[in-house]
Amino acid sequence: MKTIMAMLGFCLLIWGKEIEAEYKVSYGIFGSVGKSWAKMESNDTNYSIEVVGKATGIAKILSNSRVERYTSHGFVKDGFLRPLLFVKIRQNSSKKDIKKFSFDYKKRRITIERYIYKGGKLLQHSFEHAPFFANEDILTLYFNIRRYLKPHRYFYTFHAVGGDRHTGRIDVILEHGKRLRELQKLLGVHGLYLSVILHQKIFASKQGELHIVIDKDGVAKKALLKDVIAFGDIVGVLVRKRVVE
Numbered sequence: 001m002k003t004i005m006a007m008l009g010f011c012l013l014i015w016g017k018e019i020e021a022e023y024k025v026s027y028g029i030f031g032s033v034g035k036s037w038a039k040m041e042s043n044d045t046n047y048s049i050e051v052v053g054k055a056t057g058i059a060k061i062l063s064n065s066r067v068e069r070y071t072s073h074g075f076v077k078d079g080f081l082r083p084l085l086f087v088k089i090r091q092n093s094s095k096k097d098i099k100k101f102s103f104d105y106k107k108r109r110i111t112i113e114r115y116i117y118k119g120g121k122l123l124q125h126s127f128e129h130a131p132f133f134a135n136e137d138i139l140t141l142y143f144n145i146r147r148y149l150k151p152h153r154y155f156y157t158f159h160a161v162g163g164d165r166h167t168g169r170i171d172v173i174l175e176h177g178k179r180l181r182e183l184q185k186l187l188g189v190h191g192l193y194l195s196v197i198l199h200q201k202i203f204a205s206k207q208g209e210l211h212i213v214i215d216k217d218g219v220a221k222k223a224l225l226k227d228v229i230a231f232g233d234i235v236g237v238l239v240r241k242r243v244v245e
Contacts, residue, residue: 021219022240025053036236040143047081048073049139066092072139074103080144086137086161094118101130101137101161108133110161131166138162138198141170145194146218149174164199171197175211183211189222191215 023036036053049072068090074083086101096117101110110130116123136144141160148156156172163170175183175193183193191213198210211224223236 021238021242023220023223023236024239025234025236042076042081045076046074047076047140047143049143051139066090070139072137074140079147081140082135083137083140083161086139103135105135110134130161130168132159132168134159134161134168136160138170145172162198169199171199173197187211187213187222187224189213191221 021038023038025036036051038049038051040049041047049070051070053068054066068088070089071085071087072081072083073085074081076082082105083101083103085103088097088099088101090097096115098115098117100113102113103110110133112128112130114124114126114128116125136158138160139162141158141162145156145158148158154174154176156174158170158172159168160170161168173195175195180193183195184190187193194212194214196210196212209225212220213222215221219238219241220236221238225234
């Protein structure tokens with residue numbers, strides 16, 4: 001499910017609108033393994049993003065009905081989203097893990113507050129500071145990324161909560177040339193092709209390299225993580241979207 005959620009973050013690339021998107025996720029020989037829903041609301045001063053993923057089919061059984069929810073809330077500055085609070089919730093039928101990342105821009109510090117529940121009882125409550133500071137989380141970076149892209153520049157390095165555990169590093173490649181043609185043939189859809197490397201050990205495919213295709217509205221049409229372990233590719237496909245001006 002961590003892989004699924006990371007793949008579908010790119011569904012939130014629309015500015016000044018409300019958007020809802022729904023995705024179906026399949027994994028090699030196992031077929032459908034999950035669904036994801038995303039919603040973003042923004043105006044000139046504030047924004048709110050929510051992404052929810054649920055395991056389905058055999059993945060639901062193996063993960064004990066795993067559900068993940070990512071939310072980001074903050075402000076808008078110079079056209080960029082800047083988070084004040086980023087929350088990750090992972091739970092199944094017996095356990096719930098909540099991480100809250102609070103951004104302090106004056107002290108340039110991110111505070112992490114964690115709650116772990118089991119059987120409805122609080123087992124652990126802790127505070128710590130992230131080993132790095134970044135003014136983005138993984139959702140706001142995905143939202144902001146089109147504003148960073150420059151003509152004839154194809155490789156970018158960013159830092160955000162949700163990237164490398166120690167540095168926040170996330171690499172983004174704007175695909176072009178031969179590699180772009182190969183991916184277009186592989187994925188079979190039109191749009192802006194980006195590859196994202198999250199530098200996380202949880203991915204078993206080239207440092208977590210994701211291939212994502214974005215449509216003319218800025219919504220991800222398709223996402224691919226190739227050759228995961230021994231069972232094939234993980235593919236996320238947009239099945240429904242709704243945009244409110």
